[in-house]
Amino acid sequence: MGELRLMKGNEVIAEAAIRAGADGYFGYPITPQSEIMETLMVRKPWEETGMVVLQAESEVASINMVYGGAGCGKKVMTSSSSPGVSLMMEGISYIAGAELPCLIVNIVRGGPGLGTIQPSQADYFQSVKGGGHGDYRLIVLAPNSVQEMNDHVGLGFDLAFKYRNPALILSDGVIGQMMEKVELSDYKPRLTEEEIIEKYGDWAHIGKPANRSQNVVTSLELQSEIMEKRNQHLIEKYASMQEDVMYEEIMTEDAEYLFVAFGSSSRICQKAIELARAEGIKVGLFRPITLFPFATNQLKELGQKMKGILTVEMNAGQMVEDVKLAVECKVPVEWFGRFGGIIPSPQEIVDALKHKIIGG
Amino acid sequence: MGELRLMKGNEVIAEAAIRAGADGYFGYPITPQSEIMETLMVRKPWEETGMVVLQAESEVASINMVYGGAGCGKKVMTSSSSPGVSLMMEGISYIAGAELPCLIVNIVRGGPGLGTIQPSQADYFQSVKGGGHGDYRLIVLAPNSVQEMNDHVGLGFDLAFKYRNPALILSDGVIGQMMEKVELSDYKPRLTEEEIIEKYGDWAHIGKPANRSQNVVTSLELQSEIMEKRNQHLIEKYASMQEDVMYEEIMTEDAEYLFVAFGSSSRICQKAIELARAEGIKVGLFRPITLFPFATNQLKELGQKMKGILTVEMNAGQMVEDVKLAVECKVPVEWFGRFGGIIPSPQEIVDALKHKIIGG
Amino acid sequence: MADIDIKDIIREENLVYKKTDVLTDNVMHYCPGCSHGVVHKLVAEVIEEMGIQEQTIGVSPVGCSVFAYNYIDIDWSEAAHGRAPAVATAIKRLMPEKFVFTYQGDGDLASIGAAEILHACNRGENIVVIFINNAIYGMTGGQMAPTTLVGMPTATSPYGRQIDLHGYPMKMTEIVATLPGTCFVTRQSVEKAAAVRKTKKAIRKAFENQKAGKGTSFIEVVSTCSSGWKVNPVKANEWMTEHMFPFYPLGDKKDCEKDPAEDYEKYMKG
Amino acid sequence: MADIDIKDIIREENLVYKKTDVLTDNVMHYCPGCSHGVVHKLVAEVIEEMGIQEQTIGVSPVGCSVFAYNYIDIDWSEAAHGRAPAVATAIKRLMPEKFVFTYQGDGDLASIGAAEILHACNRGENIVVIFINNAIYGMTGGQMAPTTLVGMPTATSPYGRQIDLHGYPMKMTEIVATLPGTCFVTRQSVEKAAAVRKTKKAIRKAFENQKAGKGTSFIEVVSTCSSGWKVNPVKANEWMTEHMFPFYPLGDKKDCEKDPAEDYEKYMKG
Amino acid sequence: MTEEIIIAGFGGQGVLSMGKILAYSGVMQNQEVSWMPSYGPEMRGGTANVTVILSDEKISSPIVNTYDTAIILNQPSLDKFEEAVKPGGVLLYDPNGITKPPTRTDIKVFKVEAAEEAAAMGNMKIFNMIVLGAYLKIKPVVKMENVMKGLEKSIPARHHHLLPLNEKAINKGLEVVKEVK
Amino acid sequence: MTEEIIIAGFGGQGVLSMGKILAYSGVMQNQEVSWMPSYGPEMRGGTANVTVILSDEKISSPIVNTYDTAIILNQPSLDKFEEAVKPGGVLLYDPNGITKPPTRTDIKVFKVEAAEEAAAMGNMKIFNMIVLGAYLKIKPVVKMENVMKGLEKSIPARHHHLLPLNEKAINKGLEVVKEVK
Amino acid sequence: MAKVRGAIVVDNELCKGCGLCVVACPTNTIAQAKEVNGKGYNYAYMENPEACIGCANCALVCPDSVITVYKVKVS
Amino acid sequence: MAKVRGAIVVDNELCKGCGLCVVACPTNTIAQAKEVNGKGYNYAYMENPEACIGCANCALVCPDSVITVYKVKVS
Ligand SMILES: Cc1ncc(C[n+]2csc(CCOP(=O)(O)OP(=O)(O)O)c2C)c(N)n1
Ligand SMILES: Cc1ncc(C[n+]2csc(CCOP(=O)(O)OP(=O)(O)O)c2C)c(N)n1
Ligand code: SF4
Ligand code: SF4
Ligand code: SF4
Ligand code: SF4
Ligand code: SF4
Ligand code: SF4
Ligand SMILES: [Mg+2]
Ligand SMILES: [Mg+2]
Secondary structure, X not given: OOEEEEEEHHHHHHHHHHHOOOOEEEEOOOOOOHXXXXXXXXXXXXXXXXXXXXXXXXXXXXXXXXXXXXXXXXXXXEEEOHHHHXXXXXXXXXXXXXXXXXXXXXXXXXXXXXXXXXXXXXXXXXXXXXXXXXXXXXXEEOOOOHHHHHHHHHHHHHHHHHHOOEEEEEEEHHHHHOEXXXXXXXXXXOOOHHHHHHHHOOOOOOOOOOOOOOOEEOOEOOOHHHXXXXXXXXXXXXXXHHXXXXXXXXXXXXXXXXXXXXXXXXXXXXXXXXXXXXXXXXXXXXXXXXXXXXXXXXXXXXXOOOOEEEEEEOOOOOHHHHHHHHOOOOOOEEEEEOOOOOOOOHHHHHHHHHHHHHOO | OOEEEEEEHHHHHHHHHHHOOOOEEEEOXXXXXXXXXXXXXXXXXXXXXXXXXXXXXXXXXXXXXXXXXXXXXXXXXXXXXXXXXXXXXXXXXXXXXXXOOEEEEEEEEOOOOOEOOOEOOOOHHHXXXXXXXXXXXXXXXXXXXXXXXXXXXXXXXHHHHHHOOEEEEEEEHHHHHOEEEEEEOXXXXXXXXXXXXXXXXXXXXXXXXXXOOOOEEOOEOOOHHHHHHHHHHHHHHHHHHHHHOOEEEEXXXXXXXXXXXXXXXXXXXXXXXXXXXXXXXXXXXXXXXXXXXXXXHHHHHHHOOOOEEEEEEOOOOOHHHHHHHHHOOOOOEEEEEOOOOOOOOHHHHHHHHHHHHHOO | OOOOOHHHHOOHHHEEEOOOXXXXXXXXXXXXXXXXXXXXXXXXXXXXHHOOHHHEEEEEOOOHHHHHHHOEOOEEEEOOOOOHXXXXXXXXXXXXXXXXXXXXXXXXXXXXXXHHHHHHHHHOOOOEEEEEEOOEEOOOOOEEOOOOOEOOOEOOEOOOEOHHHHOOOOOHHHXXXXXOOEEXXXXXXXXXXXXXXXXXXXXXXXXXXXXXXXXXXXXXXXXXXXXXXXXXXXXHHHHHHHHHHHHOOOEEEEEOOOOHHHHHHHHHHO | OOOOOHXXXXXXXXXXXXOOOOEOOOOOOXXXXXXXXXXXXXXXXXXXXXXXXXXXXXXXXXXXXXXXHHOEOOEEEEOOOOOHHHHHHHHHXXXXXXXXXXXXXXXXXXXXXXXXXHHHHHHOXXXXXXXXXXXXXXXXXXXXXXXXXXXXXXXXXXXXXXXXXXXXXXXXXXXXXXXXXXXXXXXXXXXXXXXXXXXHHHHHHHHHHHHOOOOEEEEEEEOOOHHXXXXXXXXXXXXXXXXXXXXXXXXXXEEOOOOHHHHHHHHHHO | OEEEEEXXXXXXOOHHHHXXXXXXXXXXXXXXXXXXXXXXXXXXXXXXXXEXXXXXXXXXXXXXXXXXXXXXXXXXXXXXXXXXXXXXXXXXXXXXXXXXXXXXXXXXXXXXXXXXXXXXXXXXXXHHHHHHHHHHHHOOOOOHHHHHHHHHHHOOHHHHHHHHHHHHHHHHHHHHOEEEO | OEEEEEEEEEOOOOHHHHHHHHHHHHHHXXXXXXXXXXOOHHHOOOEEEEEEEEEOOOOOOOOOOOEEEEEEOXXXXXXXXXXXXXXXXXXXXXXXXXXXXXXXXXOEEEXXXXXXXXXXXXXXXXXXXXXXXXXXXXXXXXXXXXXXXXHHHHOOHHHHHHXXXXXXXXXXXXXXXXXXX | OOEEEEEEEEOOOOOOOOOHHHHXXXXXXXXXXXXXXXXXXXXXXXXXXXXXXXXOHHHHHOOOOOEEEEEEEEO | OOEEEEEEEEOOOOOOOOOHHHHHOOOOOXXXXXXXXXXXXXXXXXXXXXXXXXXXXXXXXXXXXXXEEEEXXXX
């Protein structure tokens, strides 16, 4: 068993990155996630593992530093919160287009605009459908505990490299600011130059030896025929990600109703299940852990057995569209949410279940 | 009848803006839409109507100039193409959050990343679901002719001011680069200072007279209770936009099958209908003109009468989700598309209809 | 000494200084001793003295002064982080008869917004820029700014700014002074009464420049952030005097009034 | 005059100049006479001469030279518009033993990417920046750049750049020379053989600086864009000599080798 | 009547403006028209082409894959578009620079020595007008008076003194076009 | 056993670190714990609060709306959280600065003069440890040895010489807490 | 010889006790109260009211603009 | 007295006919051909081959690196 600590979700992200053998972090302060970079700066991993940590001049610069670092075959990451992530949209689209692996952390706050720094899940569409231009997809992980903040850093990097695709951890101030027990991962060494050459020497710009042709990281292709092939390849890649889909089912064996919720709201739903079951309502929870790939088939199978589904989100109703599409409108699917930084209470959720689904 | 001309779609955007009484244009060059700013610079509207035209240092600056100008109660706009629009995501979220009216034109090119400059419709999700952070919606117009490029400029401004919400024209190089006959709108004078005070004096920052309290344009609200109310208000506003939904039905009276397509691909679909009907296939077209608000009810009513629906998009399948949600999965809905700058041929579309819907 | 009762002094007719009416009655959210409060007051006083309250539009940044609109009783736009100069550009160009100023922190102006300030100054936008350089990101909890001094500890440079890791502190004022679009570029402070008077004069001059259509006036105010610096306000002023002023020397960097022609020619000649 | 047959001259052993092998055999997509071609060649020659082809990573911009990777036979990253300095920063920090350079146009570097170049130079990233200033946006069809001269017509200033509408042309080289992170800042050109030789020397020096870990070397090359300027290449060179050089005077703006200590002290003293 | 035309050649041969004049001529006689150029990387020194559609009805797609007429001004364009002419359609080309002439027999092939004639007339700029004349001979889809009106509309007023020259060039094209059998 | 606690007061009163020590104490005896602070605008000079949950089972939601115990250190917090104590639950407060004392009768109310005692002990920094002691007297949810271990874990090593003082403060709290009847 | 007397009024409840006025006063008129106001700040007050010359230095440096200054000439 | 003779080889098909080498040559060796190459450019060639001194100026300024230069000393 690894080291057991009581830590904030944000701090864990930093610690997990060092332990995952990350090569670089590039970021810009923004509440509620500045602790990630601050923790790294205190930890000084450059003295320990050689990891580079740099405060960039902006989120635009951060994401382009990530692009540059990822092109070296290095494990690089950035973190920000909603407005900062919006500034990264061009860069993220470039990274996806150039098929580079990297990790992006979004500790979401309420929008639109400057909005509020309180927790929110209103960046679901941006993360899952692609807030930047063009057809691309991110691998999106939605941790719901401090432990998963740790786990998803390593997982995010692994999936990013497996698919040569950016991965994004979609979390919020609840998980980021909260302390819970966490078993930290063991240290994984950073890859050596030789290992990088061996693993990524066919695409990374690491210096062109005489015996191979150039490695060029680019998303540009002016010939439509070739560009279409690149798009086709991406589409197939995204479809293939289904093999790494992750989700969790809680108390669904005997359930007649289902909550679908991710991240922090899935925690509140667990409490709501306790309350509802105390009243005799058989409700369970389906929690997508990967928001992309989305557990469409699994939710379809489970969901179509239910009398009704309530999607609970801290936004105005985003994932609910994917839930409806998954169950192919065969079961009533409704949405309940609070927003603007308000966290729904477990009781409200139970009430919504009663009004919108059971009584509706 | 207004003035009849043969013009490029992009040029028409510029001309229509002047005639709509626009107060300002702020933009940055990018193919395939640079003609918009170039036409304005040649036309020198500042000498004629007083309209300000400024080449900004970047798209980030452009959209924030639009934010500043819109806050004055002025009719302001910008235009760009996909990567440039991605850079505007933070700014657009701010504009939506502060409830400012403005017009944004996206002449979409193929992505992700730098991609290709050829036409594409891959920014549907970004435009319609909100590529920036937070729950917001743009009014999205999808012209499919040079004439509509003219019409949608005036319409876009009108809707933007009606709802105090940014409007976006989603088009591409087909419509932007093409010349067609166009009947230009008549000149509408720019609002005078007095008119602006009268119409927008309750929110625009135009100088605070002693007899009213401050007008502050901001999207910030740190108190969650108030922020949630603001979000709630936005949600209701977006729902109310249904009264301005626009769509077109072509040869649907006797149709057994339906194409759903917007913008340039809807033009190709019209040709495909000719070909298909020549073979005896009764197919019609449903063309959403406003992509948001989406003609959900209208499409539901029409779509549920069909044997099957083929959504045709120059992307990897985006609007198809909204089509499925609209018809509530009651009819088979499939997607056909080409991408990466390739425009599907009418015959391909007919073939896809046969394989995916009729034979499928 | 003439004996006079306090009550006889505290009388309307003896008033020599009171809070200007252009400041609202809202209690500022700033920490005790924060320089923002002083500069807000000076801007408000200048607006009052020039009688331009009805014609002035402020652009507040993202930073501790994001809420400047709660304190100065004029119309405002709150800008995205770093973009105030772009926002102000549009406002001024669309309403040239209005007075427009941005009020920006060092993170806002010198870091994320470097391109926007450079270009607004370069275009010579006819606006006033108030630049509060407290060498730190106050609002987000004391992270390193582009202006953080070498060796100065912050939340993201806990062992002090190191040149090799974080680069040098930037002197934005010196940079914008080289741009021909700026007409008046100065660095001031507000740690003592004399400095406050000078800063106010500079702000007044900047607004007068705008009235005369002279281009961009840029006023840096070297400031303290006792919360970010983790010292009390009095000590913060002392620290600033001792450490900030040598690196950020006070005074006018450029004043076109003094010789506009020479300046322009020098630039055009290279 | 000694009579000798051409065939006897054109022999392997008499070779004095040929295309370097570090250039690929791809035909450049540039317009006839475009300066990009000359500068590409010089970069390639320096890489060859220093024997660093296997250790060099180039960062190409968005601009006509976006395809630089098709011509110089090394590993490359193509950066988003204006962001090459950020991309290069990461590459160099993660692989400090490699040689990293950006190659950027004036729209890319001075307009949209102003913040990134300013901050990379300010941090003193140990990279080389090649800055092709052709006073126009070549790739997108000849729009105004931040460096477009006053009065110069472009697609977005058809009646010539006007200061009141579009602001002044910017001198990025002079600006970055003021930053302490830069060690070598120079402005060169390639319109004639002597200039080409000098530019090559500067590029060599820049890469040598990187080897020695001296910080950012910044080389502006005042260039032509005959397509954007709508004149033929020979006329373009003449126009450049007559109009660009007076505003963008050639020569070294900063060379730390000459007096690094003084320079640093001057900055720190303000 | 619907006429779908592709005009293709090198950048600089006046391909786009020839298409524009044709389209404007259509407008002058109240037809529906569309003009859809290739754009982008092909600009610089490469090839250029434009699809022009003239029709009595509303034009559905401005982009088509087969054409009633192909007007071809260089070899790469011939290679690309010969196959795209509808059976029974027309291919008109200038043989100058053509090394592999068209081979299809199910279409009508015409040639016009426009480059040669333009050189003879001492003005390469009217090259495209000679080609236009040739096309109008084969397919008089627009009346000559409307062509002249279209021309007037599509060139800037300061060049209107060149109208007679252009008319001469068009007439020359009408004269010299020959069917290849 | 599940204990859901809110601790609320001014920023600077040691609210967050008191919660942290409590949470760490739970970890030391193998309980599940969560510590969820308020964050944001309330930071500067305003109020601060933290929700701590200790449980023998996995904790579902780290955010709850009612509490088993509320530890209240200023008036605004009392105003906000008095209602949120579950019927039968505990409200512990320091009367210093409290102008409108709690009024509920369906809960147990305790007070601890922690500020006064801390002043008496000559060190305002141990204020929160006195409160902690008081809480532990009412609800001995964690063993004292685990509290000391938690304390050790949650303060930096360079401050470990202060552990005895903290222990003394906790014991003082145990002593001086009084139920209000 | 004309002499000057001044006085200041501090809005106790709004003062944040930063102490900047204390050091700005050339005559050591001001001190911070031992007691705190409703927000917990040791507010400023005239400790030596006779010393005040009404120069307004204190008010000028006060970030919260809570000082009002009065001045009279006394002969 | 040692004299120098030079010669250049232009890759005709790759030359873009920009003419920069022509003006760069100190000896007026180079001219542009009347004929065009496959891409339609009037390529450069040695009009006065005897004049060439092999200084490589032409090659240095050639943007497309299509000139190769040779030089011999002749006595
Ligand atoms: C795009 C974006 N990035 C980051 C932030 C977070 N943020 C808010 S204020 C600030 C910096 C404030 O520092 P400064 O500009 O120096 O102002 P101060 O608070 O010191 O007055 C940052 C990084 C944000 N709101 N938006
Ligand atoms: C975000 C973004 N904005 C705009 C563009 C369009 N664009 C491509 S190149 C370019 C400018 C090129 O000019 P310059 O940097 O001077 O390079 P040059 O072509 O002159 O060498 C622009 C604006 C883009 N690709 N991406
Ligand atoms: S954090 Fe610093 S800048 Fe912000 S209010 Fe406090 S003292 Fe002022
Ligand atoms: S457009 Fe200008 S910069 Fe671009 S290749 Fe042509 S000459 Fe060179
Ligand atoms: S007015 Fe002058 S003398 Fe009086 S208290 Fe203030 S600073 Fe001191
Ligand atoms: S300066 Fe103002 S806020 Fe500070 S102590 Fe004096 S009166 Fe109070
Ligand atoms: S080598 Fe020198 S002399 Fe010979 S052609 Fe070239 S430039 Fe002229
Ligand atoms: S410089 Fe090169 S490309 Fe230009 S004409 Fe001479 S040989 Fe040809
Ligand atoms: Mg600051
Ligand atoms: Mg350029």
